[in-house]
Amino acid sequence: MKITEVVCQILRIENVAAKTASCQDAVLVRVRTDTGLEGIGEADSSPEVVKAIIDAPFSHNIACGLRELLIGENPLETERLWQKMYRRTMYFGRKGVGITAMAAVDMALWDLKGKHFGEPIHRLLGGKQHDRILAYASILFGRDGAETKSIGERWRAAGYKAVKFGWEPMGPCEALDRELVRGARAGIGDAGVVLIDAGCVWDARTAQRRAQAFAEQRIEWLEEPLRQDDVEGYRWLRNRSPVPIAAGEGECGRESFRPFIERQALDVYQVDLARNGFSDASYIRARVEEAGARLCNHCYTSPLTAAASLHWLSTCRDAFLFEDCVEDSPLRHELTLEKVQAEDGWIAVPDRPGLGVTLNEDFVRDHLVSESR
Numbered sequence: 001m002k003i004t005e006v007v008c009q010i011l012r013i014e015n016v017a018a019k020t021a022s023c024q025d026a027v028l029v030r031v032r033t034d035t036g037l038e039g040i041g042e043a044d045s046s047p048e049v050v051k052a053i054i055d056a057p058f059s060h061n062i063a064c065g066l067r068e069l070l071i072g073e074n075p076l077e078t079e080r081l082w083q084k085m086y087r088r089t090m091y092f093g094r095k096g097v098g099i100t101a102m103a104a105v106d107m108a109l110w111d112l113k114g115k116h117f118g119e120p121i122h123r124l125l126g127g128k129q130h131d132r133i134l135a136y137a138s139i140l141f142g143r144d145g146a147e148t149k150s151i152g153e154r155w156r157a158a159g160y161k162a163v164k165f166g167w168e169p170m171g172p173c174e175a176l177d178r179e180l181v182r183g184a185r186a187g188i189g190d191a192g193v194v195l196i197d198a199g200c201v202w203d204a205r206t207a208q209r210r211a212q213a214f215a216e217q218r219i220e221w222l223e224e225p226l227r228q229d230d231v232e233g234y235r236w237l238r239n240r241s242p243v244p245i246a247a248g249e250g251e252c253g254r255e256s257f258r259p260f261i262e263r264q265a266l267d268v269y270q271v272d273l274a275r276n277g278f279s280d281a282s283y284i285r286a287r288v289e290e291a292g293a294r295l296c297n298h299c300y301t302s303p304l305t306a307a308a309s310l311h312w313l314s315t316c317r318d319a320f321l322f323e324d325c326v327e328d329s330p331l332r333h334e335l336t337l338e339k340v341q342a343e344d345g346w347i348a349v350p351d352r353p354g355l356g357v358t359l360n361e362d363f364v365r366d367h368l369v370s371e372s373r
């Protein structure tokens with residue numbers, strides 16, 4: 001079996017709002033073979049930047065676009081191809097978007113591998129340890145405590161036992177921050193799980209003060225209180241915070257996660273399959289489990305990455321929560337024929353071959369803004 005075509009497609013919904021939500025556009029990588037199979041992957045990044053990395057022509061031996069490196073290769077050799085892509089993109093890759101583009105390819109290769117063998121990806125990764133996972137509704141804060149409370153009530157009424165609120169307007173004002181967290185707790189109720197995603201807004205000492213204040217509302221974790229590169233800040237904070245500290249969604253690949261794991265800087269490592277692929281996510285899983293910390297997925301894009309996250313997370317022994325983005329975007333609702341969403345607060349792990357989801361080609365056609373092959 002040989003790779004014959006690498007198609008890259010950018011989709012975008014009509015009305016893109018100025019908010020921190022990456023489900024308003026998508027970049028798909030579709031890897032096709034001489035046996036007629038197709039694997040599908042996506043990256044969570046700026047779609048046009050990822051597409052440029054797929055499309056770039058050969059510049060020199062360690063600066064080459066991904067398509068050119070993949071044509072003619074056997075798609076089943078995922079680890080060798082990961083290493084080949086890593087080495088041959090060193091002058092623009094290594095961390096960040098170079099790895100993110102590789103992650104989209106890797107997701108497609110594992111989808112292909114699953115379809116080729118007729119097995120779900122979780123089985124190829126070594127076997128799922130969960131048939132379903134408690135899902136948390138992942139959504140942005142309201143403008144104040146009252147609006148945040150009503151958002152919490154909405155998702156509680158939809159059956160969720162856990163809700164995460166994130167990003168703006170949290171950060172500059174302690175009084176408002178406390179009000180937002182009180183609103184979150186009031187909305188989800190005493191028995192529910194409340195998660196708070198600060199959105200990289202404080203220094204470590206301010207974050208410690210907030211963590212102490214938020215502990216009164218029994219939050220399950222405080223996510224990304226510091227800027228993403230502040231490894232020492234996270235280590236300092238983790239050793240002092242009364243609530244668990246979660247981060248990692250911005251990290252692309254094993255090299256990005258390495259300093260956090262080696263410094264034991266986090267309680268919960270959030271791994272985005274659309275930035276790490278299955279190959280590196282599996283490696284990161286093993287290292288985090290060895291270090292005695294916990295894992296969760298990060299996913300704020302489409303049902304493709306939600307399905308990929310479920311295959312991976314279900315192989316994690318201590319998986320305890322699944323990030324279920326509930327942003328109201330047509331891309332989330334219509335990109336695949338299958339719904340990958342929690343029911344009554346729990347989400348089922350897909351069992352069909354590969355990712356186990358099918359693209360809605362009508363939706364793809366209607367939202368296509370750019371394509372290369």
Ligand SMILES: [Mg+2]
Pocket residue numbers: 166197223224249
């Ligand atoms: Mg987050």
